[in-house]
Amino acid sequence: MHIGRVVTAEGLRWAVLEGDRVFALRGDPFQGAVERGEPLGPAGAAIWRAPCVPSKIVAVGRNYIAHAREQNADVPPEPLIFLKPPSAVIGPGEPIRLPPQSQQVEHEAELAVVIGRRGHRIPEDRAWEYILGVTCGNDVTARDLQRRDGQWTRSKGFDTFCPLGPWIVTHLSPQEIADLEILCRVNGEVRQRGRVREMVFSIPALIAYISAIMTLEPGDVILTGTPAGVGPLRPGDWVEVEIPGVGVLGNPVVPAE
Ligand code: MG
Numbered sequence: 001m002h003i004g005r006v007v008t009a010e011g012l013r014w015a016v017l018e019g020d021r022v023f024a025l026r027g028d029p030f031q032g033a034v035e036r037g038e039p040l041g042p043a044g045a046a047i048w049r050a051p052c053v054p055s056k057i058v059a060v061g062r063n064y065i066a067h068a069r070e071q072n073a074d075v076p077p078e079p080l081i082f083l084k085p086p087s088a089v090i091g092p093g094e095p096i097r098l099p100p101q102s103q104q105v106e107h108e109a110e111l112a113v114v115i116g117r118r119g120h121r122i123p124e125d126r127a128w129e130y131i132l133g134v135t136c137g138n139d140v141t142a143r144d145l146q147r148r149d150g151q152w153t154r155s156k157g158f159d160t161f162c163p164l165g166p167w168i169v170t171h172l173s174p175q176e177i178a179d180l181e182i183l184c185r186v187n188g189e190v191r192q193r194g195r196v197r198e199m200v201f202s203i204p205a206l207i208a209y210i211s212a213i214m215t216l217e218p219g220d221v222i223l224t225g226t227p228a229g230v231g232p233l234r235p236g237d238w239v240e241v242e243i244p245g246v247g248v249l250g251n252p253v254v255p256a257e
Contacts, residue, residue, distance in 0.1 A: 006047060054086050062075055064194055096253045112135045112221050115130055115216045118216065124205055130211075130216065143230075180195065188238075236252075
């Protein structure tokens with residue numbers, strides 16, 4: 001299924017995409033609801049928002065060897081994790097606002113794993129049971145501030161720095177997820193291209209590692225790292241993260257107000 005949240009006259013609603021139609025979803029997918037309800041209209045007219053409301057976004061640094069190299073950094077011996085605040089989340093089509101504090105904001109196209117069940121100390125061989133599905137994510141980063149600060153809270157935490165969506169794809173097998181390709185385009189030009197199977201630490205390894213530190217809640221997001229090719233975002237750009245078989249997450253880039 002393709003599960004997300006769409007704008008309706010009654011406010012945001014859980015919805016499911018089927019072919020070129022969108023239907024309401026009865027209940028909350030994080031409470032186990034997967035029953036299709038009434039039609040909401042054609043897919044082309046739907047306005048999707050971020051497909052979950054995470055209590056936290058746990059992101060993984062340098063999880064692709066080629067990206068670590070382009071940053072002149074080593075691949076860490078254990079997953080290098082950091083948090084992005086929930087206040088950074090935006091949905092498809094919503095603007096990424098360049099903050100006045102930075103002169104170098106960059107895109108990082110990533111596979112986003114959405115947790116479906118609460119879990120603590122999840123064994124690696126049971127990790128897939130805790131995943132609702134996957135979506136596209138953009139770990140927008142103020143690269144100059146990341147270098148200057150020595151830790152990443154400011155550079156990764158600005159409002160609008162965590163586009164997610166357009167929906168959560170729940171039907172892919174672990175093998176199909178490993179085969180996914182991740183692309184980033186800016187104004188139609190391909191900037192990043194990588195495959196999930198090139199990750200240094202696998203999705204189950206990340207879930208085991210992270211959940212041994214902090215309880216993962218339904219709706220939490222793990223941003224699994226970015227492949228090589230990160231680059232600048234400028235006012236007026238249109239940045240897209242595409243994961244063929246999952247979806248396309250597109251956002252305009254606007255200057256700070
Ligand atoms: Mg990243």
